[in-house]
Amino acid sequence: MAEARxxxxxxxxxxxxVFTKLLLxxxxxxxxxxxxxxxxxxxxxxxxxxxxxxxxxxxxxxEQITGRTLYASGRLITPQQGLEGVDAFxxxxxxxxxxxxxxxxxxxxxxxxxxxxxxxxxxxxxxxFLSREGSLNSPQExxxxxxxxxxxxxxxxxxxxxxxxxxxxxELADAIALAASMLEPDHRPTVLYAGNAELRPQITxxxxxxxxxxxxxxxxxxxxxxxxxxAQNALEQMYIEERMNTAPGADALMAWxxxxxxxxxxxxxxxxxxxxHREGQPSRGVLGIDIGAATTTVAATFEGRPYVTIYEKxxxxxxxxxxxxxxxxxxxxxxxxEMEAEELxxxxxxxxxxPWTAPQDPRELWIEQAIAREMLRSALAVALPTWDVxxxxxxxxxxxxxxxxxxxxxxxxxxxxPGQALLVVLDGLQPTGISTILLDVxxxxxxxxxxxxxxxxxxxxxxxxxxxVSLGTVISPVGKxxxxxxxxxxxxxxxxxxxxxxxxxxxxxxxxxxLPGQKASLEVRPNHHFDVGLGPGRGGKVQVVxxxxxxxxxxxxxPLTLPDDPDRRRRILHGWIWDVGG
Amino acid sequence: xxxxxxxxxxxxxxxxxxxxxxxxGVLVRTGDYVEPTRIVAQAIEPADFRIVxxxxxxxxxxxxxxxxxxxxxxxxxxxxxxxASRGGFGGQVCRAPIxxxxxxxxxxxxxxxAEPTTITLAALVPGSVVEILPAEGVVIETVGAFMQMGWxxxxxxxxxxxxxxxxxxxxxxxxxxxxxxxxxxxxxxxxLDEETLTQAIEMQVRGIIVGAIPPSMIPxxxxxxxxVVTTEGIGTMPMSQAFFDLLxxxxxxEAAICGRVRHRWGGERPYVVVPMPAQAAQxxxxxxxxxxxxxxxxxxxxxxxTSGVVADIPKGLIQLETGARLPGVQVDFGGKESxxxxxxxxxxxx
Numbered sequence: 001m002a003e004a005r006x007x008x009x010x011x012x013x014x015x016x017x018v019f020t021k022l023l024l025x026x027x028x029x030x031x032x033x034x035x036x037x038x039x040x041x042x043x044x045x046x047x048x049x050x051x052x053x054x055x056x057x058x059x060x061x062x063e064q065i066t067g068r069t070l071y072a073s074g075r076l077i078t079p080q081q082g083l084e085g086v087d088a089f090x091x092x093x094x095x096x097x098x099x100x101x102x103x104x105x106x107x108x109x110x111x112x113x114x115x116x117x118x119x120x121x122x123x124x125x126x127x128x129f130l131s132r133e134g135s136l137n138s139p140q141e142x143x144x145x146x147x148x149x150x151x152x153x154x155x156x157x158x159x160x161x162x163x164x165x166x167x168x169x170x171e172l173a174d175a176i177a178l179a180a181s182m183l184e185p186d187h188r189p190t191v192l193y194a195g196n197a198e199l200r201p202q203i204t205x206x207x208x209x210x211x212x213x214x215x216x217x218x219x220x221x222x223x224x225x226x227x228x229x230x231a232q233n234a235l236e237q238m239y240i241e242e243r244m245n246t247a248p249g250a251d252a253l254m255a256w257x258x259x260x261x262x263x264x265x266x267x268x269x270x271x272x273x274x275x276x277h278r279e280g281q282p283s284r285g286v287l288g289i290d291i292g293a294a295t296t297t298v299a300a301t302f303e304g305r306p307y308v309t310i311y312e313k314x315x316x317x318x319x320x321x322x323x324x325x326x327x328x329x330x331x332x333x334x335x336x337x338e339m340e341a342e343e344l345x346x347x348x349x350x351x352x353x354x355p356w357t358a359p360q361d362p363r364e365l366w367i368e369q370a371i372a373r374e375m376l377r378s379a380l381a382v383a384l385p386t387w388d389v390x391x392x393x394x395x396x397x398x399x400x401x402x403x404x405x406x407x408x409x410x411x412x413x414x415x416x417x418p419g420q421a422l423l424v425v426l427d428g429l430q431p432t433g434i435s436t437i438l439l440d441v442x443x444x445x446x447x448x449x450x451x452x453x454x455x456x457x458x459x460x461x462x463x464x465x466x467x468x469v470s471l472g473t474v475i476s477p478v479g480k481x482x483x484x485x486x487x488x489x490x491x492x493x494x495x496x497x498x499x500x501x502x503x504x505x506x507x508x509x510x511x512x513x514x515l516p517g518q519k520a521s522l523e524v525r526p527n528h529h530f531d532v533g534l535g536p537g538r539g540g541k542v543q544v545v546x547x548x549x550x551x552x553x554x555x556x557x558x559p560l561t562l563p564d565d566p567d568r569r570r571r572i573l574h575g576w577i578w579d580v581g582g
Numbered sequence: 583x584x585x586x587x588x589x590x591x592x593x594x595x596x597x598x599x600x601x602x603x604x605x606x607g608v609l610v611r612t613g614d615y616v617e618p619t620r621i622v623a624q625a626i627e628p629a630d631f632r633i634v635x636x637x638x639x640x641x642x643x644x645x646x647x648x649x650x651x652x653x654x655x656x657x658x659x660x661x662x663x664x665x666a667s668r669g670g671f672g673g674q675v676c677r678a679p680i681x682x683x684x685x686x687x688x689x690x691x692x693x694x695x696a697e698p699t700t701i702t703l704a705a706l707v708p709g710s711v712v713e714i715l716p717a718e719g720v721v722i723e724t725v726g727a728f729m730q731m732g733w734x735x736x737x738x739x740x741x742x743x744x745x746x747x748x749x750x751x752x753x754x755x756x757x758x759x760x761x762x763x764x765x766x767x768x769x770x771x772x773x774l775d776e777e778t779l780t781q782a783i784e785m786q787v788r789g790i791i792v793g794a795i796p797p798s799m800i801p802x803x804x805x806x807x808x809x810v811v812t813t814e815g816i817g818t819m820p821m822s823q824a825f826f827d828l829l830x831x832x833x834x835x836e837a838a839i840c841g842r843v844r845h846r847w848g849g850e851r852p853y854v855v856v857p858m859p860a861q862a863a864q865x866x867x868x869x870x871x872x873x874x875x876x877x878x879x880x881x882x883x884x885x886x887x888t889s890g891v892v893a894d895i896p897k898g899l900i901q902l903e904t905g906a907r908l909p910g911v912q913v914d915f916g917g918k919e920s921x922x923x924x925x926x927x928x929x930x931x932x
Contacts, residue, residue: 017846039584040584041584041586045847045848046599046848046849046850047868057584097847140633141631141632141633144631144633145631148628149628178633178686178693181686182628182631182695184605187605294846317846342796342797342798343817345797345798345816346794346796346797346815346816346817346818347817348797349733349797349800349815349816349817350732350815350816350817350881350882350886352845352846353732353733353815353816353843353844354586354815354881354882356584356586356926357881357882357926357927358882358902358906358908358924358926358927359882359904359906360882360883360884360902360903360904360923360924360927361883361884361902361903361904362903362904364882364883364904365904414906416902416904416905416906416907417905
């Protein structure tokens with residue numbers, strides 16, 4: 001506590017794939033406030049090959065903005081001395097290359113799927129899945145060739161419930177041993193064993209002399225149990241040690257900091273978890289989305305349990321490979337004007353070549369928004385099955401009720417108008433029930449998650465002090481009706497006593513004025529086929545707070561579908577854009 | 583404020599890193615002078631291998647396999663050679679599926695490994711080796727014209743530049759590619775189409791430089807065995823005037839063209855180097871600040887690929903057509919055309 005009282009200023013560096021952002025926090029009486037921020041290109045790769053170059057460039061910008069000296073004699077001045085330097089420096093990093101991973105297991109729907117979910121909690125790139133795929137013969141030669149040719153950082157071996165299958169797991173282990181022995185010793189993959197616990201001694205004996213073996217709890221210890229935590233923790237630790245701590249220039253940054261480097265996704269999930277506990281409503285989950293240049297992170301907390309999913313595609317890096325898995329038509333469907341696939345593809349290629357650029361005309365902006373929608377949808381599709389909430393219900397494929405939804409990352413925060421960001425979130429996430437959408441305007445949330453490890457009160461105070469701006473409260477009734485049918489009636493009672501009786505029709509987005517910070521009481525009465533989170537056809541009174549867009553009813557139904565007819569679809573898209581003021 | 587840059591300079595001293603695709607050995611030393619074809623590093627490609635299940639093929643228990651083996655670890659075998667045999671009535675023979683060496687045995691199986699292949703790395707540019715990148719390659723310093731490109735198909739070559747169009751907006755056509763194009767690096771204008779590519783393959787050109795290529799052609803271009811690079815990127819843009827003028831001034835000179843492309847986790851930018859006789863030249867300084875008169879090129883929006891000079895650096899923010907407000911500059915494109923462009927969508931031409 002004595003140390004905590006001495007922290008007058010905190011400098012946060014968030015080194016992303018494309019941009020490095022610096023934020024300066026200072027103590028003002030009993031709270032912490034943002035003083036300044038600066039941004040420059042991340043310099044981990046050639047021609048710089050040193051993370052520190054970008055951090056120092058941003059430091060120089062901060063010095064110009066604040067007029068104080070932060071950097072001297074080739075290092076950050078710490079602790080603060082008068083008006084020079086800062087007391088603490090924390091770094092979050094997502095710029096490092098993900099761990100390359102091969103997953104070997106028995107049953108695709110069970111252990112392999114569990115391993116995939118565990119891997120999604122860290123920055124990983126799954127290069128291959130190895131399994132028998134129903135074949136009676138053991139394709140050991142193919143498995144060994146795959147591992148040898150890919151030379152991954154980690155081979156994750158899973159399979160067999162505890163006390164279950166032995167021989168098929170050992171066949172996979174044999175192939176891994178063969179492949180590893182054919183690689184140079186310093187290029188051999190680490191083997192993370194998270195399978196049948198009874199085989200641990202055999203696995204260690206077979207592979208231990210060839211490569212490093214790490215043993216953790218079985219990810220699928222019984223037919224109906226999944227246990228991902230230990231495997232996730234082991235992968236995250238490997239990412240920190242093999243990727244973050246060895247990133248070019250990371251050693252200098254670590255020398256300036258009193259905290260270890262933290263993966264950005266981990267830091268972000270702390271903030272989402274904080275919001276869950278701040279809200280104090282255990283029945284509702286809290287969701288956070290960080291859509292960056294190379295990854296989309298989905299962090300959520302349900303019933304007090306935090307979940308993190310890192311989808312390995314973002315706004316700049318990923319759409320081209322995403323198109324190979326899906327189709328360019330899935331992006332084109334969101335463009336409100338006629339556009340050839342060639343025009344869209346050209347922009348995607350050029351965006352990868354110059355990921356720091358910004359859309360300059362509406363057509364480029366529509367493409368970026370289409371990408372954001374589909375990255376959100378895909379990231380959510382990966383995250384949803386990992387959440388231990390709503391499983392087995394009719395709505396298990398829909399977004400569970402979450403409030404608030406926190407949005408950060410350059411892919412959304414840089415939208416020119418708040419309504420555009422809101423519409424992308426509604427189309428991409430399709431929230432249900434009543435949710436407040438919070439925009440992290442300074443893109444500070446992940447960094448504040450890192451600060452929480454040093455001084456939780458500083459992180460909380462900075463979050464409360466205007467970092468998160470509400471786009472509005474959104475009511476999303478779930479149900480089906482004919483276009484134009486009234487699905488919801490509502491009485492809005494403002495703080496000044498004024499009232500407004502309104503209704504929302506199926507297929508529309510309706511917006512009523514409710515300014516940021518302004519409170520209102522709603523008396524909600526949904527159509528008996530619709531559910532606003534209070535039960536089918538059930539209404540009630542709720543208190544809401546306004547935002548930059550206002551009070552929104554998204555009455556387009558769930559799941560949201562777009563018309564196949566291109567002209568009709570474009571008219572509808574234009575209508576929605578108009579509705580949100582985009 | 584970050585502003586990116588591309589080098590497009592008629593005379594500079596430049597350091598070219600040359601890296602193997604996988605770890606290997608370096609064959610030259612610091613201070614060596616190398617010609618473009620000199621092999622500076624090499625690596626061993628992992629060999630093919632086979633697991634031969636002798637026990638199964640002979641139909642014998644694992645413990646008895648050893649008695650039937652005709653080869654031992656370290657033996658070289660040719661495809662079809664007998665690895666093991668079980669005589670007698672209904673006897674079985676187990677033969678080698680590939681040429682190779684027996685590198686392992688156990689649990690009734692043999693492991694055969696084929697002869698590994700060697701991959702080599704040529705210097706590509708003439709110059710002095712100034713740095714050894716252990717197990718990776720070398721850095722070569724050379725003097726000449728240097729241009730950083732937008733996109734490349736991953737291939738590289740050394741040959742004579744031949745400018746075949748008269749203006750940067752003119753596309754390269756089959757009629758531009760004749761017998762004199764054999765072995766030459768052709769410089770076109772705006773774009774390349776399939777018919778022209780077919781003609782280029784037939785005429786055995788050594789490389790192609792154009793402004794941009796349509797995205798649908800990328801798979802074809804990645805499959806050809808000569809380099810294709812674009813100055814601007816992907817799409818339907820003309821070559822920027824600054825690049826075209828420089829390439830035209832170098833018509834007939836020998837050039838190294840490298841189509842290796844930057845990816846998410848590193849890599850390098852494609853480039854063209856035209857070596858000049860050794861003379862005094864200084865490396866370019868990317869840290870030079872942007873000022874009125876700086877040469878720039880636009881990276882996005884309606885003027886993508888257009889080069890010009892900074893005419894004004896207004897205070898405050900400029901408003902884009904999207905509604906976004908960002909810091910930027912007024913760019914004069916020559917003639918009567920000019921536009922406001924945000925810094926982030928601009929690059930300096932050095």
